[in-house]
Amino acid sequence: MTDSESTDRPYSAFPVRIGLQVQPQHAPYDAIRRTVAKAEEIGVDIAFNWDHFYPLFGEPDGLHFECWTMLAAWAEATERVEIGALVTCNSYRNADLLADMARTVDHVSDGRLILGIGSGWFERDYDEYGYEFGTAGGRLDNLAETLPRIEQRWAKLNPAPTRDIPVLIGGGGEKKTLKLVAKHANIWHGFGDAETLAHKHAVLDEHCRAIGRDPGEIERSAAVGDKTPDAVGKGLLDVGSRLFTVSASGPDYDLGLLREWVAWRDEVNAK
Incomplete structure (x- = not known):
């Protein structure tokens, strides 16, 4: 990293980290548990699930499990890896x-929880479980109301969280979502190629400066899907992404790509 890169993208100072989204669909829970254990053994930094009630692809009524009860189980079943949802749907639970x-999961895990959160989008979840779907703008407004309530409740709880729980916000909306990231988040999670993410990073930087926050405080996360580090790693790294998340779906959780990303992480961080 050059001096100019450090000045232009202060968040480039974060070390490279690798996440795995273990999609809790089409697999029995013992397969999910084994996958998380194996990912921790491989050396992943963060194990994510997602917050949905039905599979997002494949058989629509296939096997599926709930997010937060699973995270509590992961907290007991793992020792080192951070855990979280990518991402919790704000609509499904009272903010407090x-x-x-x-x-609670923060304490069960001895301080390894990341609170990933977003405004929600999967209409079937809402319809089947009796939540009002509303509009995208309305759901974002609700998220804006929820985030300070969460912060206020954390300040009141006894015992308090073990640490300042990192907040990850997912989504790339430039007028609302990235403003919320600037105000409340420690990590921003986005999608797209390097050019798209570079633009989003610049927008987020401006929102940070508008409220007097250092953009370098926010770690930049990118979903890499099924792409290899040789294909996209350098490009994303050059625009400031530092957390790279691979996805794996049931019934057979293939962790071959995760191994490639973990090895690449170690090479980059060793430089």
Whole structure:
């Protein structure tokens, strides 16, 4: 990293980290548990699930499990890896309850929880479980109301969280979502190629400066899907991404790509 890169993208100072989203679909829970254990053994930094009630692809009524009860189980079943949802749907739980759930899993895990959160989008979840779907703008407004409530509840809980629980916000909306990231988040998670993410990073930087926050405080995360580090790693790294998340779906969780990303992480961080 050059001096100019450090000045232009202060978040480039973060070390490279690798996440694995273990998609909790089409697999029995013992397969999910084994996958998380294996990922920790491989050396992944963060194990994520997601917050949905039905599979997002494949058989729509296939096997599926709930997010937060699973995270509590992962907290007991793992020792080193951080855990979290990519991402929790803001609509599904009262804000103060969610804060208390996160604080509890934070304690169960000895301080390894990341609170990933977003405004929600999967309409079937809402319809089947009786939540009002509303509009995308309305859901973002609700997220804006929820985030300070979570922060306020954390300040009241006894015992308090073991640490300042990192907040990850997912989504790339430039007028609302990235403003919320600037105000509340420790990590921003986005999608797209290097050019797209470079633009989003610049927008987020401006939102940070508008409220007097150092953009370098926010770690930049990118979903890499099924792409290899040889294909996209350098490009994403050059625009400031530092957390790279691979996805794996049931019934057979193939961790070959995860191994490639972990090895690449170690090479980059050793330089």
